[in-house]
Amino acid sequence: MLPKIDPDRLWRHQREMDGIGATTGGGVHRLALGEADIEAHRRLADWALARGWRVGLDDIGNMFLRREGSDPALPAVAAGSHTDSQPMGGRFDGMFGVLAALEALETIDDAGIETRHPLEVAVWNNEEGPRFTPACMGSATYAGGQPLDRMRAQTDADGTPMGACVDRLKAALPEAAHRPLGAPFAAFVEAHIEQGTTLEENGKIIGVVTGMQGYRRFRVEVTGEDAHSGTTPRARRKDAFVTATQMAVALHGAFLDEADTMRFTIGRFEVEPGGISVVPGKVRFVIDMRHPSAEALKTEGDRVAAICAAHRGPCEVAVDNYSSAEPMEFPEAIRARLEAAAEARGYPQMRCYSGAGHDARHIARLNPAGMIFIPCWRGISHNETESAEKDHCAAAAQVIADVLIELDGQS
Amino acid sequence: MLPKIDPDRLWRHQREMDGIGATTGGGVHRLALGEADIEAHRRLADWALARGWRVGLDDIGNMFLRREGSDPALPAVAAGSHTDSQPMGGRFDGMFGVLAALEALETIDDAGIETRHPLEVAVWNNEEGPRFTPACMGSATYAGGQPLDRMRAQTDADGTPMGACVDRLKAALPEAAHRPLGAPFAAFVEAHIEQGTTLEENGKIIGVVTGMQGYRRFRVEVTGEDAHSGTTPRARRKDAFVTATQMAVALHGAFLDEADTMRFTIGRFEVEPGGISVVPGKVRFVIDMRHPSAEALKTEGDRVAAICAAHRGPCEVAVDNYSSAEPMEFPEAIRARLEAAAEARGYPQMRCYSGAGHDARHIARLNPAGMIFIPCWRGISHNETESAEKDHCAAAAQVIADVLIELDGQS
Numbered sequence: 001m002l003p004k005i006d007p008d009r010l011w012r013h014q015r016e017m018d019g020i021g022a023t024t025g026g027g028v029h030r031l032a033l034g035e036a037d038i039e040a041h042r043r044l045a046d047w048a049l050a051r052g053w054r055v056g057l058d059d060i061g062n063m064f065l066r067r068e069g070s071d072p073a074l075p076a077v078a079a080g081s082h083t084d085s086q087p088m089g090g091r092f093d094g095m096f097g098v099l100a101a102l103e104a105l106e107t108i109d110d111a112g113i114e115t116r117h118p119l120e121v122a123v124w125n126n127e128e129g130p131r132f133t134p135a136c137m138g139s140a141t142y143a144g145g146q147p148l149d150r151m152r153a154q155t156d157a158d159g160t161p162m163g164a165c166v167d168r169l170k171a172a173l174p175e176a177a178h179r180p181l182g183a184p185f186a187a188f189v190e191a192h193i194e195q196g197t198t199l200e201e202n203g204k205i206i207g208v209v210t211g212m213q214g215y216r217r218f219r220v221e222v223t224g225e226d227a228h229s230g231t232t233p234r235a236r237r238k239d240a241f242v243t244a245t246q247m248a249v250a251l252h253g254a255f256l257d258e259a260d261t262m263r264f265t266i267g268r269f270e271v272e273p274g275g276i277s278v279v280p281g282k283v284r285f286v287i288d289m290r291h292p293s294a295e296a297l298k299t300e301g302d303r304v305a306a307i308c309a310a311h312r313g314p315c316e317v318a319v320d321n322y323s324s325a326e327p328m329e330f331p332e333a334i335r336a337r338l339e340a341a342a343e344a345r346g347y348p349q350m351r352c353y354s355g356a357g358h359d360a361r362h363i364a365r366l367n368p369a370g371m372i373f374i375p376c377w378r379g380i381s382h383n384e385t386e387s388a389e390k391d392h393c394a395a396a397a398q399v400i401a402d403v404l405i406e407l408d409g410q411s
Numbered sequence: 412m413l414p415k416i417d418p419d420r421l422w423r424h425q426r427e428m429d430g431i432g433a434t435t436g437g438g439v440h441r442l443a444l445g446e447a448d449i450e451a452h453r454r455l456a457d458w459a460l461a462r463g464w465r466v467g468l469d470d471i472g473n474m475f476l477r478r479e480g481s482d483p484a485l486p487a488v489a490a491g492s493h494t495d496s497q498p499m500g501g502r503f504d505g506m507f508g509v510l511a512a513l514e515a516l517e518t519i520d521d522a523g524i525e526t527r528h529p530l531e532v533a534v535w536n537n538e539e540g541p542r543f544t545p546a547c548m549g550s551a552t553y554a555g556g557q558p559l560d561r562m563r564a565q566t567d568a569d570g571t572p573m574g575a576c577v578d579r580l581k582a583a584l585p586e587a588a589h590r591p592l593g594a595p596f597a598a599f600v601e602a603h604i605e606q607g608t609t610l611e612e613n614g615k616i617i618g619v620v621t622g623m624q625g626y627r628r629f630r631v632e633v634t635g636e637d638a639h640s641g642t643t644p645r646a647r648r649k650d651a652f653v654t655a656t657q658m659a660v661a662l663h664g665a666f667l668d669e670a671d672t673m674r675f676t677i678g679r680f681e682v683e684p685g686g687i688s689v690v691p692g693k694v695r696f697v698i699d700m701r702h703p704s705a706e707a708l709k710t711e712g713d714r715v716a717a718i719c720a721a722h723r724g725p726c727e728v729a730v731d732n733y734s735s736a737e738p739m740e741f742p743e744a745i746r747a748r749l750e751a752a753a754e755a756r757g758y759p760q761m762r763c764y765s766g767a768g769h770d771a772r773h774i775a776r777l778n779p780a781g782m783i784f785i786p787c788w789r790g791i792s793h794n795e796t797e798s799a800e801k802d803h804c805a806a807a808a809q810v811i812a813d814v815l816i817e818l819d820g821q822s
Contacts, residue, residue, distance in 0.1 A: 087684040088637075130686040196642035213641065217687065226499075226794035229676035229699045230624065231607035231766035234667070236790070241677055245659040252653055256645070265640035266652055267689045271680045273498040275541040276628065276697045277767075278678045278793040286687045288640045355642035356688075379647070382689040383637035 002402045003111035007394035010103040014393065016043065017083075017099065018091045027384025028091050032084035032126035032137075033061060033165035038172050040083040040095070044123065045173055047102065051109055056179035060141040060151055061125035061166040064179055067105050069115045069408070075367075077115070077407045078185045079104060079400045080122030081192055082138070082359060087130055090386020092193045092376060096393055098123055100191040104401035115408040117186050124359040125166070131156045132165075134217070134323045139359035142181050143366050184367040187334065187407045190360040191396040193388050194373040195381035198352045205392045206342040206349035206399060207373035211329035212361050213263070213354065214294055216301040218287040219322050220308055222247070224315040226273060226281035237279050241271055243315040244283035250311050251287065255300060262300065263290040263355060292353065294326050328361055334370030341402040342372070347395045356381075372399055413813045414522035418805035421514040425804065427454065428494075428510065429502045438795025439502050443495035443537035443548075444472060444576035449583050451494040451506070455534065456584055458513065462520055467590035471552040471562055472536035472577040475590055478516050480529045480819070486778075488526070488818045489596045490515060490811045491533030492603055493549070493770060498541055501797020503604045503787060507804055509534055511602040515812035526819040528597050535770040536577070542567045543576075545628070545734045550770035553592050554777050595778040598745065598818045601771040602783050602807040604799050608790035609763045616803045617753040617760035617810060618784035622740035623772050624674070624765065625705055627712040629698040630733050631719055633658070635726040637684060637692035648690050652682055654726040655694035661722050662698065666711060673711065674701040674766060703764065705737050739772055745781030752813040753783070758806045767792075783810055 020043065021028040021036030030036040041063055045055045048065035056064040066076065081097025101121040108119065124142070129135025132154045140146045152163030170176065194200075199207050224238035248266055255264040265288045272282040287304060291297045305319040335351070342349040352373060360371045374392040377385075431454065432439040432447030441447040452474055456466045459476035467475040477487065492508025512532040519530065535553070540546025543565045551557045563574030581587065605611075610618050635649035659677055666675040676699045683693040698715060702708045716730040746762070753760040763784060771782045785803040788796075 086686045086689055089684075089686075128686070129688065130684075133687070135688060194642070195639040197647075215641070225791070228606040228767055228790075228792040229678055230626070230674055230701050230768060231605070231790065231792070232674070233671045234673075234675075235671050236608075239676075241659070241680060242663055245656040245663075248652070248656040249660050252656075260644045260646050262645075263641055263643070264645075265650075265688070265690055267640055267682070267687050267691055268685050269652060269680070269682045269691075270685075271678070273500075273541075273793075274679050274681075275497045275500075275539070275793060276544070276678050277540065277546060277676070277699050278497055279676055280678055280680075281794070288688050290641050356639055357641060379639075379642065380636075381639040381642070382684075382686060383692070 002405060003107050005103050005107045005394060005397045005401050007390060010099060010394055010397050011390045013099045013102065014096065017095050021085065023088055023384055025088065025384035027089055027386065028085045029088050030083065030085040031087065031131040032128060033169055037084050038169055041123065041169060042172050044098065044102065049175060055173060055176045057170055057173060057176040058142065058179040058181050059148055059166065060138050060181065061169050062138045062142055063123040065121040067109060067119045069118045071116045074117040075184055075186045076118040076120040077404050078120040078122045078188045079190065079404060080124065081190050082124045082127035084126055084128050086128050086382045088384055089382055090384065092386055092388040093381055094127055096193060096388060097191040100393065100397035100400050103397040104404050107401045108405065113405065117408050119404055122188065127359055132162050136357060136359055136362055139362040143362040144182055145362055145365065148181065187367060188360060188363045188369040189400060189403055190358060190371045191400055192358055192371060192373055193376035193381060195356050195376060195379065197379035199373060199375040200379065202350055204348045204350045205374060205395050206347045207352040208335050208339045208349060209330060209354050209371035209373060210335065210351050211327060211353060212357060213290045213292040214297050214325050214327035215288065215290040215357060216297055216321055217323040218304050219320045220285050220287065221318045222283040222315050224281050227279040229277040229279055232279055238314045239279050240283045240315050241280040243311065243313040244285060246313065247308050247311040250307055254303065254307050261291060290355065292327050325357065325361065328364065330364060330370045331368050334368050337403055337406060338370050338372050338399060341399045345398055372396055413816060414518050416514050416518045416805060416808045416812050418801060421510060421805055421808050422801050424510045424513065425507065428506050434499055434795055436499065436795035438500055438797065439496045440499050441494065441496040442498065442542040443539060444580055448495050449580055452534065452580060453583050455509065455513065460586060466584060466587040468581055468584060468587040469553065469590040469592050470559055470577065471549050471592065472580050473549045473553055474534040476532040478520060478530045480526045482527045485528045486595055486597045487529040487531040488815050489531040489533045489599045490601065490815060491535065492601050493535045493538035495537055495539050497539050497793045499795055500793055501795065503797055503799040504792050505538055507604060507799060508602040511804065511808035511811050514808040515815055518812045519816065524816065528819045530815055538770055543573050547768060547770055547773055550773040554773040555593055556773055556776065559592065598778060599771060599774045599780040600782065600811055600814055601769060602811055603769055604787035604792060605784040606767050606787060606790060606792035610784060610786040611790065613761055615759045615761045616785060616806050617758045618763035619746050619750045619760060620741060620765050620782035620784060621746065621762050622738060622764060623768060624701045624703040625708050625736050625738035626699065626701040626768060627708055627732055628734040629715050630731045631696050631698065632729045633694040633726050635692050638690040640688040640690055643690055649725045650690050651694040651726050652691040654722065654724040655696060657724065658719050658722040661718055665714065665718050672702065701766065703738050736768065736772065739775065741775060741781045742779050745779050748814055748817060749781050749783050749810060752810045756809055783807055
């Protein structure tokens with residue numbers, strides 16, 4: 001008989017975390033390893049330590065809350081997600097998956113179940129990426145997809161390197177043992193809000209994720225020449241803003257597919273020097289291109305540089321495809337197990353595809369991994385109004401708890 | 412016999428000021444009443460105090476260096492400009508005019524000339540405007556064109572009000588006496604770099620400014636909805652960036668006049684929240700529109716809101732014409748006097764028109780005022796590479812010195 005999770009405890013934890021980095025608009029602003037994010041880590045560690053579990057930290061700032069098993073030779077069966085948010089982001093993205101994993105372990109702990117494998121809550125560092133690029137830095141570095149030294153050297157807008165932030169996290173968690181990177185788990189599962197409307201539209205509360213679309217990210221730098229806005233005639237301007245906006249309009253037009261499958265976004269666009277009476281000499285922007293088809297990503301992504309060059313006007317342009325990931329699929333064994341667990345509890349469920357990238361993508365390179373989604377209101381995410389229901393969060397925590405026990409018994 | 416200014420002393424002062432807020436790219440970053448700008452004020456005050464002159468400060472942060480005259484009933488004959496710069500701006504814009512005025516007074520002082528009027532160097536606060544809007548805040552408020560309370564309440568990006576910065580300046584200048592706003596001068600003259608290429612192209616070193624073009628400035632705010640870039644299909648997006656770039660391209664196209672007389676610039680353009688994987692829900696940008704014709708400014712400026720509305724797509728747009736000034740002309744009496752002074756010294760000179768706005772525009776509302784320009788290299792200004800020649804700076808200081816003496820004798 002599988003134990004039942006405690007929906008009220010889970011919701012209490014969620015409410016407590018909602019307060020760490022809370023915004024007046026009802027969201028959270030909890031950038032990776034900023035003050036609020038470190039406080040969230042500390043709070044999670046306190047809950048784990050209070051149960052006599054151990055806390056581990058690796059060199060890229062991933063945190064592991066560990067309940068030991070009976071066989072010290074076995075790798076951990078793990079679940080988790082991330083605690084960081086987008087700027088002025090939502091309360092559930094990432095954090096809900098961490099709390100669902102914690103609730104699963106607490107439920108198993110309260111039931112006095114002795115597992116063979118250790119059980120772990122994994123808290124992947126910097127999943128979001130707005131403070132430090134790239135996104136999924138913690139899980140990708142853990143899984144060998146990014147070089148540790150370069151990731152630690154990445155700086156935020158103030159010039160603070162990630163390495164210094166990891167050191168701050170370590171200082172805030174003196175109880176944490178050092179963990180090596182790259183050690184495979186027995187299995188890893190992640191719960192997350194869907195950030196789309198498929199579940200909502202279909203009246204389901206659990207989505208078993210089949211796979212994730214791939215992406216390519218480009219940094220574009222347009223260089224013109226600063227000039228006085230009152231005295232410099234148009235003919236003598238090298239206006240990086242004029243060029244960059246024409247580029248942006250051309251790019252949006254070029255990737256406008258009728259099927260609306262392509263996800264083409266320019267979310268960051270910085271104009272320098274930014275004076276009201278200065279013709280801008282520099283614009284830097286970032287393109288986020290996503291697609292379920294590897295072939296489409298290749299063909300369409302390869303057009304970016306040429307489109308930018310064709311619209312460079314009197315300016316110089318440099319395009320850098322600094323980050324990419326192929327579309328991926330989770331192993332059917334894990335998908336089937338998640339599906340069976342949801343079915344056994346009677347939760348309305350369906351298979352679905354992930355438009356967003358998640359840490360499980362990277363951990364799936366090391367060991368069997370899978371994901372479940374729950375609905376989020378109107379599909380709105382990366383937004384202060386992001387919202388999810390208590391019952392749905394509880395259902396996900398229940399599926400995670402049930403599956404962790406099953407994975408422990410079978411592998 | 413009019414005394415000769417000291418080009419070496421003037422250049423020494425310029426070099427000293429170049430070091431206050433110096434950038435690695437050879438410019439200065441000396442935002443209004445930031446640390447560097449307050450240091451520049453302090454240095455100027457020290458030079459004045461060393462000569463036994465007095466220092467005055469008004470409630471909007473304008474500083475006056477005053478050499479008394481023989482008749483205490485007379486208003487001051489004044490010259491000056493501003494010490495603040497654009498972000499990563501040039502060394503001569505503003506500062507050169509202040510130092511030319513100082514050099515003029517020092518020359519008159521060294522020659523032992525007793526003037527009837529007091530002579531003053533006026534240092535107008537926040538001429539540039541990137542830290543606190545609007546530009547020309549100090550001179551406009553002095554001349555009654557802006558309300559003092561509202562200007563002191565204007566905040567920078569960190570939320571610091573101008574009033575607090577003025578208080579910091581006061582604290583740094585405990586010797587400064589309080590000066591009332593709005594007291595007319597006997598006359599005011601300003602020297603400035605041209606920030607255009609007319610003088611350079613015509614081989615002249617002094618430009619007698621006939622007048623200034625008018626301007627209208629607009630704040631545009633585009634409101635869409637933040638959303639996840641990986642999961643939100645185009646059809647469900649309210650992408651403020653897509654809308655704002657289409658608006659910007661349409662605006663640039665709409666004001667593209669064949670004669671290249673219109674100066675239409677978007678120099679500030681801010682995208683929120685700015686995450687790589689977030690569809691932007693908000694864009695704020697500022698339009699700077701300038702034209703020599705009051706009628707063209709009216710007709711063309713009145714089109715801005717309609718063009719924005721026509722391109723709003725799925726977003727909301729708000730347009731605010733928050734600042735305007737009519738084209739203006741300086742009185743011929745002052746223009747002729749400046750011209751005669753340049754001619755008497757044998758400086759190649761011409762009449763020219765100002766594309767930029769300057770403090771003299773506002774002071775001209777109170778009393779006779781005029782301006783001279785010197786060439787700046789390639790017309791480049793609001794840029795770290797902005798440059799002017801020692802001999803040209805000296806010529807301008809000489810014209811200012813000569814004209815101050817003449818204005819003292821005649822009015």
